[in-house]
Amino acid sequence: MSNRRNDSFLLVAGVLGAFGAGLAAGRSIARASASGTTDTGLPRASLLDTLAFGMEVFAPLVAQGVIIRRSPVVAAAERLDLDGRAVRRMQKLRDKYGRGPLMLPLPIRKQAVVLAPEHVRRVLDESPAPFTAASTEKRAALSHFEPKGVLVSEGAERAERRRFNEAVLDTANPAHRLAGSFLPIVEEEAARMLTGAERPGAVQGELDWNTYSDRWYRLIRRVVLGNGARDDHEIQELVVRLRGAANWAGFHPRMRAKRERFLARIQMYLDRAEPGSLAGFMAQIPRKADTEPRQQVPQWLFAFDAAVMASFRALALLASHPDQLQRAHEEIAAHPRRDALPFLRATVLEALRLWPTTPMVLRQSTAATFWENGTMPPGTGVLIHAPFFHRDDRRLPYADRFTPELWLQEQGEQDWPLIPFSDGPVTCPGRNLVLMLTSAMLASLLDGRSLRLASGQLLDPARLPGTLDNYALRFALGK
Ligand code: HEM
Numbered sequence: 001m002s003n004r005r006n007d008s009f010l011l012v013a014g015v016l017g018a019f020g021a022g023l024a025a026g027r028s029i030a031r032a033s034a035s036g037t038t039d040t041g042l043p044r045a046s047l048l049d050t051l052a053f054g055m056e057v058f059a060p061l062v063a064q065g066v067i068i069r070r071s072p073v074v075a076a077a078e079r080l081d082l083d084g085r086a087v088r089r090m091q092k093l094r095d096k097y098g099r100g101p102l103m104l105p106l107p108i109r110k111q112a113v114v115l116a117p118e119h120v121r122r123v124l125d126e127s128p129a130p131f132t133a134a135s136t137e138k139r140a141a142l143s144h145f146e147p148k149g150v151l152v153s154e155g156a157e158r159a160e161r162r163r164f165n166e167a168v169l170d171t172a173n174p175a176h177r178l179a180g181s182f183l184p185i186v187e188e189e190a191a192r193m194l195t196g197a198e199r200p201g202a203v204q205g206e207l208d209w210n211t212y213s214d215r216w217y218r219l220i221r222r223v224v225l226g227n228g229a230r231d232d233h234e235i236q237e238l239v240v241r242l243r244g245a246a247n248w249a250g251f252h253p254r255m256r257a258k259r260e261r262f263l264a265r266i267q268m269y270l271d272r273a274e275p276g277s278l279a280g281f282m283a284q285i286p287r288k289a290d291t292e293p294r295q296q297v298p299q300w301l302f303a304f305d306a307a308v309m310a311s312f313r314a315l316a317l318l319a320s321h322p323d324q325l326q327r328a329h330e331e332i333a334a335h336p337r338r339d340a341l342p343f344l345r346a347t348v349l350e351a352l353r354l355w356p357t358t359p360m361v362l363r364q365s366t367a368a369t370f371w372e373n374g375t376m377p378p379g380t381g382v383l384i385h386a387p388f389f390h391r392d393d394r395r396l397p398y399a400d401r402f403t404p405e406l407w408l409q410e411q412g413e414q415d416w417p418l419i420p421f422s423d424g425p426v427t428c429p430g431r432n433l434v435l436m437l438t439s440a441m442l443a444s445l446l447d448g449r450s451l452r453l454a455s456g457q458l459l460d461p462a463r464l465p466g467t468l469d470n471y472a473l474r475f476a477l478g479k
Pocket residue numbers: 133150151152162165169299300301303304305306307308310352357358361362419420421422425426427428429430431433434
């Protein structure tokens with residue numbers, strides 16, 4: 001553990017060092033144009049503001065782990081309120097520079113930060129062209145395990161892989177057409193979580209992160225690859241190792257042998273095509289030469305992590321809001337079928353709004369783009385900081401409160417942009433599947449049971465924390 005902690009602190013120092021060095025090298029460039037606007041009219045951040053952005057917004061997110069979270073850094077982020085500070089820094093940048101997009105004077109890269117809600121909408125609506133999701137840093141990270149995944153694909157290949165993902169994940173359908181196979185798996189794994197029977201040392205009736213996530217990973221392998229993969233710990237270890245490397249993007253050597261072993265194992269399950277799993281369903285979906293089915297699967301295995309985190313945090317929200325917990329119990333009693341639980345879905349969405357699991361939505365412009373106040377050159381990285389738009393207390397009266405109603409009614413312009421699953425043509429195609437499984441999991445755990453936060457103080461409903469360390473949460477569930 002202490003090695004992991006040292007690693008984490010080294011990483012923070014490294015990220016800050018790299019950002020600082022880049023800035024130092026770029027000093028001369030910035031001096032040449034210190035007027036606060038670029039040659040093409042967009043506002044340009046001062047060196048000090050760029051450094052503050054690097055230290056308070058960018059570095060904490062990279063240090064917490066973009067592809068796989070580093071738990072000790074998440075704990076430190078909660079203690080130091082790093083995500084809250086990041087939002088306040090973004091507010092200061094908006095106060096000073098207006099609507100943006102704000103260009104950062106980095107020597108190594110053209111980089112913009114989005115400051116206005118309508119610009120978020122534009123960038124997401126105009127993806128993947130001229131704002132490609134396959135940005136340089138995303139390609140560097142994801143090529144460790146899925147170089148042909150849809151998220152890092154372009155042009156006709158992207159269109160085909162997107163079609164394939166949407167078909168297998170049944171994107172448009174609130175209840176996946178394999179709900180009849182998936183929901184009993186949720187029920188079974190929830191029951192095992194509750195007994196904790198197979199984990200030595202686990203306390204009966206108490207649910208900690210290790211028990212919760214172990215059972216979820218088993219559930220995910222069953223849903224994605226089939227029951228035969230339930231205890232395939234090797235594939236789990238491979239995905240964790242490869243994602244660990246991906247956190248370092250291009251700075252970590254490629255582990256080609258591991259990647260091949262991982263993809264070959266996925267292929268084995270796809271060949272087996274177990275009925276009732278996504279692997280089985282996939283076998284019925286037409287494909288073309290460049291679909292690359294097995295390279296779409298790693299994203300499904302790893303993106304479920306966010307669902308595990310969000311649903312555990314959703315439990316913390318319910319435990320801290322007795323009226324809402326009562327409402328959850330009423331919904332569960334009234335809906336014995338677990339494929340339509342709007343309030344519990346809204347609770348998971350709120351956990352994702354309050355603590356977004358994709359805090360940085362990244363794009364890169366493929367052509368010059370024209371804005372009210374200037375032109376952004378092609379090849380510019382565009383960063384949308386989701387927590388700023390989700391938790392901006394100057395704009396949103398509910399910024400720091402649990403507000404499930406937001407997701408139960410039609411969202412208004414004033415709520416835009418709440419983008420836990422992104423939006424536009426690159427929006428997450430797994431959204432409905434995730435919401436179905438997580439809400440069913442919450443229902444199975446809470447059905448007829450009381451819920452208490454056993455790991456510490458309740459959350460303050462008037463001011464929810466900027467970071468919530470999911471790894472430290474523990475719940476008592478009783479009859
Ligand atoms: C709570 C859980 C999840 C959250 C919050 C989430 C969020 C996101 C976000 C924000 C993006 C867009 C990234 C970008 O714009 O750059 C995305 C993309 C994607 N997600 Fe999810 N995701 C989740 C779970 C899943 C699951 C379980 C699957 C599959 C089973 C999945 C499949 C995908 C795929 C394939 C893409 C790429 C879409 C494309 O490039 O067109 N996600 N997700």
